[in-house]
Amino acid sequence: MFLRNNSSVIRTQREFRRRFPQHSTIRRFATRLEATGSTLDRPKSGRPRTGRSAENIDAVRKDVEECPETSTRRRATQLGISRRTLQRILVKDLKMFPYKTQMTHQLLPADHRARLDYCQRVINLNLEEDDFPSKLVMKTPLHPLKVTVWCGICVDRVIGPYFFEDAGGNAITVNGERYRTMLREFLIPSLDELGLEHIWFQQDGATAHTARDTMDLVRDAFPGRVISRFGDLPWPARSPDLTSPDFFLWGFLKSRVYVNKPQTLAALKENIRQEITNISQEVLRQVMQNVINRAQMCINSGGHHLKDIIFKS
Structure with a gap:
């Protein structure tokens, strides 16, 4: 923020307050910095999760078979996955294409x-x-x-x-x-x-x-x-x-x-x-x-x- 605002402290403070209006954000940053030496999130343990899991692919396949006319936006909401993930599953995994209703x-x-x-x-x-x-x-x-x-x-x-x-x-x-x-x-x-x-x-x-x-x-x-x-x-x-x-x-x-x-x-x-x-x-x-x-x-x-x-x- 400081560099983007031409090294202006005032403008940097204003932008920071707009983006992080709650004091809890600053406290989280400070606590994380004291504990880890960084403001970044700690690496998550366990196997990385992917939206294109076997469960999601199977759920999308069944949903399309039952309601082929549903839009990708509504289908993603109903299945609880992102629209981008849904589109990737349709195209890459199920070899389908979401046609536009005319x-x-x-x-x-x-x-x-x-x-x-x-x-x-x-x-x-x-x-x-x-x-x-x-x-x-x-x-x-x-x-x-x-x-x-x-x-x-x-x-x-x-x-x-x-x-x-x-x-x-x-x-x-x-x-x-x-x-x-x-x-x-x-x-x-x-x-x-x-x-x-x-x-x-x-x-x-x-x-x-x-x-x-x-x-x-x-x-x-x-x-x-x-x-x-x-x-x-x-x-x-x-x-x-x-x-x-x-x-x-x-x-x-x-x-x-x-x-x-x-x-x-x-x-x-x-x-x-x-x-x-x-x-x-x-x-x-x-x-x-x-x-x-x-x-x-x-x-x-x-x-x-x-x-x-x-x-x-």
């Missing part, structure tokens, strides 16, 4: 048939084409408070991020022209550079994505392999539970990029880039395989939303 409009009666048709086509493609998940790029834009960012997710990498911004670096909304610019100047060259051929491209039904000029560009870039409204494989409306950016990527990023409370737009962008880089190929392959698994789950549910969806009117 909100969407409730499905209309006609949506069930559309979802069933889409999911059955996906299942058929997975049977007909060798390693179909590796030929699939799924996308959607993210709109946090200060940035509008696009990413495409495929089996071994995240393509992006691409930030929609003006010349001054300020976030802008996505319209048809800006979306087509991103496709021409970023996505298509990126796929060519990576040598990704025969890719199926998925996009949702936003107007910017399905305008005539946009669809002409997308069909030319991905002939016969467009998953979209008006595409070769029609994308069902109100289905974020079936697209990997919605059921995985955006929740994953949002849980991490704000941890260190970035104070500038540049810091937020750097956090997004860094966290995307940190996602392993193993995780991405599991996520894209989950696209197929979710299609089958949707069929089994008769076209209804999966359990990680909650509705908004």
